[in-house]
Amino acid sequence: MSEQQNRNNRELKLVQEELSDQELVRLEKWKKLQEKGIEVFPHRAEITHSVYEVVRDFSGLSREELEAKVYRVKVPGRIMTIRKMGRATFFHIANCRSRLQVYLRQDVVGPENYELFDLFDIGDVILVDGRLFRTKTDELTVLAEKFSLLAKSFHPLPEKWHGLQDVELRYRKRYLDLIMNPETSETFRIRSQVIGLIRKFFDERGFMEVETPMMQVIPGGALARPFKTFHNALGIDLYLRIAPELYLKRLVVGGLEKVYEINRNFRNEGVDSQHNPEFTMLEFYQAYIDYHQLMDLTEELFLYLVREIHGKEECPYGEHIISFKRPWKRLRFIDAVKEFSGLAPSRFDDPKGLIEFAGTLTPDKKPTTYAKALDVIFDKLVKDRIVQPTFIINPPREISPLAKADPSNRDEACRFELVIAGMEIANAFSELTDPFEQRQRFEEQAAMRKTGDEESHLVDLDYVEALEYGLPPTGGEGIGIDRLTMILANRQSIREVILFPLLKPR
RNA sequence: GGCCCGUUAGCUCAACAGGUAGAGCAGCGGACUCUUAAUCCGCGGGUUGAAGGUUCGAGUCCUUCACGGGUCACCA
Structure with missing residues (x-):
């Protein structure tokens, strides 16, 4: 059995078992491409630029400069939009960083190739070979002379304008989020x-x-x-x-x-x-x-x-x-607590009362010592209020078991925490x-x-x-x-x- | 783990006070050789997260569950 037949006999089965009409259409297009002898998943692609590189290297060139000299590119990308107008089609290809418009004309690629493009979908990865020019609206564009498929996409992409909004899907299918x-x-x-x-x-x-x-x-x-x-x-x-x-x-x-x-x-x-x-x-x-x-x-x-x-x-x-x-700003831990906690200064002279108060902030795990109480108050009441980069220095030694004690005050550690935007960084x-x-x-x-x-x-x-x-x-x-x-x-x-x-x- | 919110077409979102599940994009068919959220004409697409319950009737109300988000608790 030839490789080609082997391929045709392979069961067309996607991971997702119930297929939408759109997915069935794409599977049909895949079959048609194979019948035409087109390699759907080729091994390599001869490229000269990424989409990003085309945009980076040629955006500065004027229409006249692009006309005076032929700038030829072989650029791969994923099809993101298609605008077909009879015997001419505009579409955008993209990589994760940039987008590039392609202009496809029947009279340039020939009627057979032009028709072949109907088997391509938004989401397919393709290779475009052509020369750069500027459209009448001045957009840098590749006039395609050849194009070929690099990978077929069997699922429709999310909506072009709003992108992928569903937070859960964005994390589970990060590749879609990135696209x-x-x-x-x-x-x-x-x-x-x-x-x-x-x-x-x-x-x-x-x-x-x-x-x-x-x-x-x-x-x-x-x-x-x-x-x-x-x-x-x-x-x-x-x-x-x-x-x-x-x-x-x-x-x-x-x-x-x-x-x-x-x-x-x-x-x-x-x-x-x-x-x-x-x-x-x-x-x-x-x-x-x-x-x-x-x-x-x-x-x-x-x-x-x-x-x-x-x-x-x-x-x-x-x-x-x-x-x-x-x-x-470099702020002593105890001063930060006193300044930002909103507690009256006198309350810090009453360790027992302060421990009890801190306990109300964390009922599941009440602090047992003065140092731990200060730590709780810092976490709950103080940290959020520090926005600009601030070193909180000399926290209690007791909560810093791997730090040197400060020789001038053995209850404090030679330590700092850097807080930015309420977060410990x-x-x-x-x-x-x-x-x-x-x-x-x-x-x-x-x-x-x-x-x-x-x-x-x-x-x-x-x-x-x-x-x-x-x-x-x-x-x-x-x-x-x-x-x-x-x-x-x-x-x-x-x-x-x-x-x-x-x-x-x- | 507690509390609150969300889950409707592939995607983004509607659907009053319980009464025939809709739109845009995407798709399919047609027209169109400088469009760009292309446009114009036509068409298809749904077990409303899952399972129960209330009701003549449930996307909508109730219960349980799943996943996610926010918040509180723990932590950095």
Whole structure:
């Protein structure tokens, strides 16, 4: 049996079992194309430009320039619109970035080829071979001399004017979202830029990019519930990492004085517009600096990103304009709470009363200590009110088990959180390097765990042992890439900056 | 997990107070060689998310379930 017959006998069955009239029509067109001996899914295409490249490289040319010289292109793209007018047809092809008009004339391609185009649909990917010109309305257009099919599309595309609006469909079939909605591909282009620029920034400063375990025996470095899995051959429980922190600091002990990692973390917690179970984190560590120097470095990094991406030192976010001009506000945690919580100053002299008040804000998990009460108040009442980039410095030591205590006030940590648009974007500290103190802090955390605090830190003696070999003074910081991208791409939900956010299967 | 909202043609949306499920785009047929949300004439397309219930009659009211969005709780 020849390959051709084989193909014709293959059952025409799409994943979706009940087909609409439009899908049946497309299957019929596919059959007709095969009968004509046309390769519906060819192996390769000889192209000279992408749609984007045509638009980028030739938009500057005038009608006269395009007439004076022949600019020939072989450009692939997906058919997005078709306007047929008898023996001439205009249509647009697109890639994820740009659109290009094509002019098809019967007298140029011949009656047979012109008729063949009737078997092509909106959504098909085709190759157009022709020369560039400008229409009388001055639109850059390819006058097609040849065209061929690169892939048949068996389903109709969403509506051309409104695009794909259904949020659930946009996430489940992200490819349709990318085809139909230019804002979506623009968002992910920004995300890619953010990550590329971060690499450039740190590489230029002599940092080494590393990868540390995603599967860990003791999930440490943050306070969150982990995902659990099992390794068959070793017969041990493993956890997907909630943070790379403790491994990166082991590397600094090993003499890698400037390291960074951009990778996924996994936290088994709720899903909302700021949380996805897997999310991307940048963590970097630099020996011999403290958290004040980290603030300077952070300002430099963000300023670099926003300049490269937006060409200025600010960007819009929702109703706001976020300005990254230096220096950013540096506000002590306790002062932030006192200033923005709306509570009378005297209430902070009554720890018991404050703990009780904080308990009313989180009835499911009431704080037990003054430090935790302040943390709750900060989260519930303060964070949302901070819009411009602000370093919240020196939070309570008790909620910072991996940070150095401030020598001038042992109750505070040498740590900051960076808040922008009400979101925690970064978290950084002068790393706790004293193995004895680290062990004691772990044990305090273990005690809290016994009293039912599931999110206290686990004791990691292997890590303490690494500290016993000597970790030099080190500044370390984590930056949430998804949230950072939300800010820079002006998107209000984390699902808008993650290509395939977690959804329940249908 | 709690509460609120949503789910109608391939897509975007209508459908009063319970009374024959509609439009635009897309599709099909026809006209049209500079159109661009092309235009003009004609046609087809629905188990109204699922299952029950109330009613003479349910897209609409009630119950349960599924998925999604918002919000609160947990977390970054």
